[in-house]
Amino acid sequence: xxxxxxxxxxxxxxxxxxxxxxxxxxxxxxxxxxxxxxxxxxxxxxxxxxxxxxxxxxxxxxxxxxxxxxxxxxxxxxxxxxxxxxxxxxxxxxxxxxxxxxxxxxxxxxxxxx
Amino acid sequence: xxxxxxxxxxxxxxxxxxxxxxxxxxxxxxxxxxxxxxxxxxxxxxxxxxxxxxxxxxxxxxxxxxxxxxxxxxxxxxxxxxxxxxxxxxxxxxxxxxxxxxxxxxxxxxxxxxxxxxxxxxxxxxxxxxxxxxxxxxxxxxxxxxxxxxxxxxxxxxxxxxxxxxxxxxxxxxxxxxxxxxxxxxxxxxxxxxxxxxxxxxxxxxxxxxxxxxxxxxxxxxx
Numbered sequence: 001x002x003x004x005x006x007x008x009x010x011x012x013x014x015x016x017x018x019x020x021x022x023x024x025x026x027x028x029x030x031x032x033x034x035x036x037x038x039x040x041x042x043x044x045x046x047x048x049x050x051x052x053x054x055x056x057x058x059x060x061x062x063x064x065x066x067x068x069x070x071x072x073x074x075x076x077x078x079x080x081x082x083x084x085x086x087x088x089x090x091x092x093x094x095x096x097x098x099x100x101x102x103x104x105x106x107x108x109x110x111x112x113x114x
Numbered sequence: 115x116x117x118x119x120x121x122x123x124x125x126x127x128x129x130x131x132x133x134x135x136x137x138x139x140x141x142x143x144x145x146x147x148x149x150x151x152x153x154x155x156x157x158x159x160x161x162x163x164x165x166x167x168x169x170x171x172x173x174x175x176x177x178x179x180x181x182x183x184x185x186x187x188x189x190x191x192x193x194x195x196x197x198x199x200x201x202x203x204x205x206x207x208x209x210x211x212x213x214x215x216x217x218x219x220x221x222x223x224x225x226x227x228x229x230x231x232x233x234x235x236x237x238x239x240x241x242x243x244x245x246x247x248x249x250x251x252x253x254x255x256x257x258x259x260x261x262x263x264x265x266x267x268x269x270x271x272x273x274x275x276x277x278x279x280x281x282x283x284x285x286x287x288x289x290x291x292x293x294x295x296x297x298x299x300x301x302x303x304x305x306x307x308x309x310x311x312x313x314x315x316x317x318x319x320x321x322x323x324x325x326x327x328x329x330x331x332x333x334x335x336x337x
Contacts, residue, residue: 002209002241009126021120031126036269038240074302086266086302095295097302103273105244109121 003040007047013107014057023112028061030109035069035083036102060110069102130245133213137248140220141231147334148231149327150247152271153255154264155237158281160189161314162255163232167198169324174229174331179203179219181211181236189234199223210241213248230331239264243271251276251330258282262292265299272303277310279323284313 010029018026033039041064052058068081075094082102088095125131141148153159167176177199180190183206190202201222203215211233223231233249235242252275256264259282265272272278278300286293300307308326312319 002244005208005212006126006244009129012129013122013124013126017120017122017124021118023118023120024115027117036273038243038268038270071302086269086299095298095302098305099269099273099303103270105127106125107122109119109123111117111119113115113117 003043004047006039007044007051010044010048010062010107011051011055011057014060014110015055017110018056018112021112021114023056023110023114025113026057026060026110027113028063028111029057029107030063030065030111032065032067032104032106032108034067034102034104036099037105039105065108067101067104070100071102072098072100074098127244127246130213133217134246134248137213137216137220138250139248140217140225141248141250142337144225144228145335146225146228146231147251147331148233148247148249149251149253150233150235150242150249151253151255152235152239152242153237153257153281154239154260157237157255157257157260158314159234159237159255160192162279162281162312163234164192164196165314165317165320166232166324166327167193167196169320170230170328170331171196171198173328175227176230176232177201177223177228179211179216179223179231179233181205181215181234183207183209183236199228205236209236209238210245211235211247212245216247216249229335230327239268239271243268243274250334253277253279255279255281256296258285258289258291262296263299265296265303269303272300272307275304275307277308277323277326278304279319280309280311282313282315283311283318284315 073089074096078091193200
């Protein structure tokens with residue numbers, strides 16, 4: 001559970017960029033987090049409410065964009081998407097897989113008022 | 115008052131990653147090869163590290179950085195008893211080491227007199243995967259008793275690995291561990307990953323692992 005460190009990093013990135021753009025208030029933070037990144041949304045939200053208090057980010061909405069991970073079956077070349085843990089190829093049940101994407105973990109944008 | 119969307123696209127842990135670069139530079143300035151040893155609690159990290167030290171200490175100058183969540187020096191003491199410099203980093207309850215803890219931990223080691231630094235991360239399969247330390251290789255110790263489904267449940271840690279040590283191989287006859295199933299999961303996440311099947315008890319696989327590490331240390335010195 002490293003959601004506290006993660007949430008602190010999100011706050012720092014938001015505050016820095018808000019300052020650069022002379023924001024009076026940050027209203028939303030748009031995050032992109034892949035299913036293989038092991039981050040729990042509720043936990044980040046919990047810490048966020050605590051640590052953003054008394055900053056210009058207080059009350060900002062955290063939007064979690066969760067793109068599915070892309071998987072390619074090495075056995076039959078079928079490509080499919082997963083939203084949680086790794087599952088066998090739905091076409092041929094093979095576990096001989098290659099992970100194409102799913103580790104996204106970044107702040108995409110912030111929404112500000114000024 | 116106007117509303118505005120500001121594009122950022124910045125990795126969430128970029129501050130840690132920047133500091134990890136600084137730590138990497140400190141290693142490189144001294145010609146030190148550093149490994150980040152990760153595992154779940156009880157996988158046998160300390161035992162394997164001690165056996166690795168036995169193999170390599172005659173040839174290389176080694177130090178160990180011990181990450182622990184509580185201020186107990188059990189692991190650091192075991193290493194120090196072998197005459198190897200050890201620094202204990204108490205994470206204060208945090209579940210992982212990060213680059214800033216590494217940076218300050220290194221201040222307590224004689225960097226000019228070292229060839230290899232072994233970092234024993236906090237026992238945990240989730241958090242250490244996300245925090246770069248500036249080390250040159252990520253090592254995971256996966257023990258047989260943990261079960262064969264771990265790659266499927268903890269994909270992130272397997273994806274970032276440079277080498278995998280399967281540990282407690284001597285227990286294989288007693289445990290329902292499907293090696294094929296385990297290896298398939300590893301292969302999906304990290305194709306071609308260098309893997310050694312080891313036992314700190316019988317010594318199996320330790321020479322091969324020590325040889326791999328030795329080659330890495332030498333290649334790093336000659337850069």
